[in-house]
Amino acid sequence: xxxxxxxxxxxxxxxxxxxxxxxxxxxxxxxxxxxxxxxxxxxxxxxxxxxxxxxxxxxxxxxxxxxxxxxxxxxxxxxxxxxxxxxxxxxxxxxxxxxxxxxxxxxxxxxxxxxxxxxxxxxxxxxxxxxxxxxxxxxxxxxxxxxxxxxxxxxxxxxxxxxxxxxxxxxxxxxxxxxxxxxxxxxxxxxxxxxxxxxxxxxxxxxxxxxxxxxxxxxxxxxxxxxxx
Amino acid sequence: xxxxxxxxxxxxxxxxxxxxxxxxxxxxxxxxxxxxxxxxxxxxxxxxxxxxxxxxxxxxxxxxxxxxxxxxxxxxxxxxxxxxxxxxxxxxxxxxxxxxxxxxxxxxxxxxxxxxxxxxxxxxxxxxxxxxxxxxxxxxxxxxxxxxxxxxxxxxxxxxxxxxxxxxxxxxxxxxxxxxxxxxxxxxxxxxxxxxxxxxxxxxxxxxxxxxxxxxxxxxxxxxxxxxxxxxxxxxxxxxxxxxxxxxxxxxxxxxxxxxxxxxxxxxxxxxxxxxxxxxxxxxxxxxxxx
Numbered sequence: 039x040x041x042x043x044x045x046x047x048x049x050x051x052x053x054x055x056x057x058x059x060x061x062x063x064x065x066x067x068x069x070x071x072x073x074x075x076x077x078x079x080x081x082x083x084x085x086x087x088x089x090x091x092x093x094x095x096x097x098x099x100x101x102x103x104x105x106x107x108x109x110x111x112x113x114x115x116x117x118x119x120x121x122x123x124x125x126x127x128x129x130x131x132x133x134x135x136x137x138x139x140x141x142x143x144x145x146x147x148x149x150x151x152x153x154x155x156x157x158x159x160x161x162x163x164x165x166x167x168x169x170x171x172x173x174x175x176x177x178x179x180x181x182x183x184x185x186x187x188x189x190x191x192x193x194x195x196x197x198x199x200x201x202x203x204x205x206x207x208x209x210x211x212x213x214x215x216x217x218x219x220x221x222x223x224x225x226x227x228x229x230x231x232x233x234x235x236x237x238x239x240x241x242x243x244x245x246x247x248x249x250x251x252x253x254x255x256x257x258x259x260x261x262x263x264x265x266x267x
Numbered sequence: 268x269x270x271x272x273x274x275x276x277x278x279x280x281x282x283x284x285x286x287x288x289x290x291x292x293x294x295x296x297x298x299x300x301x302x303x304x305x306x307x308x309x310x311x312x313x314x315x316x317x318x319x320x321x322x323x324x325x326x327x328x329x330x331x332x333x334x335x336x337x338x339x340x341x342x343x344x345x346x347x348x349x350x351x352x353x354x355x356x357x358x359x360x361x362x363x364x365x366x367x368x369x370x371x372x373x374x375x376x377x378x379x380x381x382x383x384x385x386x387x388x389x390x391x392x393x394x395x396x397x398x399x400x401x402x403x404x405x406x407x408x409x410x411x412x413x414x415x416x417x418x419x420x421x422x423x424x425x426x427x428x429x430x431x432x433x434x435x436x437x438x439x440x441x442x443x444x445x446x447x448x449x450x451x452x453x454x455x456x457x458x459x460x461x462x463x464x465x466x467x468x469x470x471x472x473x474x475x476x477x478x479x480x481x482x483x484x485x486x487x488x489x490x491x492x493x494x495x496x497x498x499x500x501x502x503x504x505x506x507x508x509x510x511x512x513x514x515x516x517x518x519x520x521x522x523x524x525x526x527x528x529x530x531x532x533x534x535x536x537x538x539x540x541x542x543x544x545x546x547x548x549x550x551x552x553x554x555x556x557x558x
Contacts, residue, residue, distance in 0.1 A: 041410050041488075045495030048413070051452045052502045123382035151303050167380065175313055218307035225318055 058117050062128045065113040069132045072109060076102045076139045083146065084192065086199040092146050099143050100160075106136060107162035114163075114171045122171065130177060136161055137173070137181025142188060149207060151215065154178050176229050179222075183232045186212055190239040193246045202255045205246045216240050320375060324384050327372050328391030334365045335391070335398035339465055342401055346472040346481075358402050365395055370422040373446035385451070392450055396458025401465050408484060410492065413455045421447040453504055460496065460510035463489055467517040470524055479528055486521045493518050 076099050083092055117125055140160045144152035157173060158165045164172045189212060193205040216236060224230040338361045345354045372388055396416060403411035424444050450458075466485050473481040493514055501508050 039412055041491040041495055042498070044410060044412055045498050048452050048456060048495075049499050049502060052499065055452075056502060120380060121382060123380045123385070126382075151306075153302075153306060175310060175317075179310065214301065214303045218303050218310075221304070221307045221311045222314055223311065223318070224314070 059125065059128065061116045062113065062125055065109060065116060066129050066132055069106065069109050069113070069129070069136070072102060072105050073132055073135045073139060076106075077135075080139065080142055080146075084195045086195075089196065089199055089201055096143050096147050099139065103140070103143075103160055110162055110171070119170055122167070126174070130174075133161075133173065134177045134180040134184065137178055138184035138188070141181055141185045145185065145189070145211070149211065151182070151211070157181075176227075179219075180229055180232055182215065183219075183229075183236060186215055186236055186239045190242040193243045197246060197250065202250055205243060205250060209243045209247050212240055212243055320379075321384060321387050324372060324375055324387035327368055327375070328388045331365055331368045331372075331388075331391030332394040334361065334368065335394040338362055338365070338398045339401055342398075342405060343465075343469065343472065345405060346469060346476055346478065355402070355406060362399060362402065365398070366419065366422075369395065369420055369448055370446060373420070373422060373448040376448065377446060381449070389454055392448075392454045393458040393461065396450060396455055397461040397465065400459060400462045404462070404466070404488070408488070410459070410488075413450060413452060416455065417447070417449050420450070421445060453507065456496075456499070456503060456507050457510060459492065460507070460514055463492055463514050463517045467520050470521045474524055474528065482521065482525050482528060486518075486525045489518050489521055 079095055079099050079102065082095050083089065113129065137157050140157050141152040143160075144150065144156065152160075154173060154175070155165050157178060161173070164170045166172055189208050193208045196202075196204040196208075219233055219236060222233075224233055338358055341361065342354065342358050345351050369392075372391075376384060399416060399419070400411045403409070403415075422445065466489055470482045470485040473485075496507070496511050496514060499507065
């Protein structure tokens with residue numbers, strides 16, 4: 039094969055590659071749009087009036103996740119199954135965001151940390167790499183870290199709205215998350231950078247709990263929460 | 268329950284020397300078996316496994332790079348040595364050694380998505396492409412194709428000790444395995460772009476040795492490669508277009524060398540050519556420094 043023939047073949051390969059990327063980008067854009075819509079729905083909980091109809095908002099968000107599932111299903115067929123990591127960068131960001139949104143919904147509903155398997159179920163993807171389009175563990179953890187900062191904000195706003203028990207529950211939750219993340223040996227990458235922000239979320243919530251404690255506002259809340267559970 | 272746990276964790280962080288040590292431990296114990304902690308323990312395991320594999324691959328890639336570089340240096344001696352065949356043969360054994368390393372990479376990547384660890388091994392593979400294509404050029408005066416390279420990177424099992432070490436026991440015992448590693452088109456292109464730098468050096472060296480034919484062959488070959496890269500242009504990734512600039516410089520050097528040979532070659536006795544040429548290259552080097 040002559041040199042020029044070789045380069046023509048290679049050029050063909052590169053063009054095909056670019057076409058795939060273009061297709062992926064299109065789907066990812068629609069995914070980002072849906073993710074923004076879900077976020078808008080869920081942002082309502084920060085409003086003072088929003089605390090009453092949390093279940094309704096979660097319900098609405100879950101309906102949007104159906105759209106996400108179809109969009110992810112169409113993303114799956116845009117590239118060969120075994121080349122997930124080749125194009126990973128394209129959907130990494132939006133997938134982390136979707137994990138956060140799913141985790142937020144699950145937290146609002148059950149006050150538990152969503153498991154990785156549950157997220158994959160909500161998003162309609164696979165849990166393990168061997169079986170197709172899956173959720174990378176680092177993306178899952180990044181999404182969870184976003185949840186932590188969202189919850190520290192929620193703690194502040196729930197006090198403003200007069201809900202004094204929620205910050206205590208959030209505090210317990212975030213502390214558990216924190217000790218979970220302490221178990222990990224993170225490399226010096228983006229996940230590690232995000233993790234370094236977790237301590238500020240922890241601190242913020244502790245301050246809220248402290249403010250409530252010295253004013254005696256947590257007493258009734260604690261008993262209230264204890265009774266609730 | 269959650270409220271109680273919360274205050275426990277709260278105390279733990281804020282006052283580490285707080286006297287209620289016992290209660291804190293209790294809380295920790297109940298923490299450490301909670302679902303969240305358990306799942307994070309499995310995450311720890313998964314992440315550590317992944318990072319370890321990545322580190323092993325980085326190390327292998329560095330070994331491959333070093334060995335390939337040595338092979339290239341070794342091959343450069345061919346311009347001055349009378350025993351070309353010997354050098355080629357020895358370079359082949361060196362490359363076989365490199366391929367053994369690549370085999371280990373292939374074994375590490377068995378069942379994995381190659382692109383997940385691509386960043387770890389890409390530099391080594393590029394260097395290998397450079398070395399193997401350089402050797403191929405010296406042998407056949409043509410460009411090795413990516414298929415040819417990949418063909419050499421298919422490894423069957425043989426009964427050496429080292430593999431049993433590398434392999435996990437169970438998969439090893441069943442049947443003969445075949446590992447293969449595919450060089451990606453981009454790695455190939457980047458390797459070939461590096462090759463042109465080596466060819467430029469080879470051209471200058473051969474002039475120094477009074478070899479007048481090789482530079483012309485080289486300039487023609489380089490021009491073909493340059494045309495190829497221009498054809499790809501910016502459809503390729505960013506790194507490829509970055510190399511295009513260096514490639515242009517190498518080509519200019521070789522073309523200037525040929526020009527000098529043509530113009531002065533007829534005037535100057537052969538044994539003095541080297542001197543003329545060495546001053547000429549100095550001038551080119553200075554120009555490069557400016558641009």
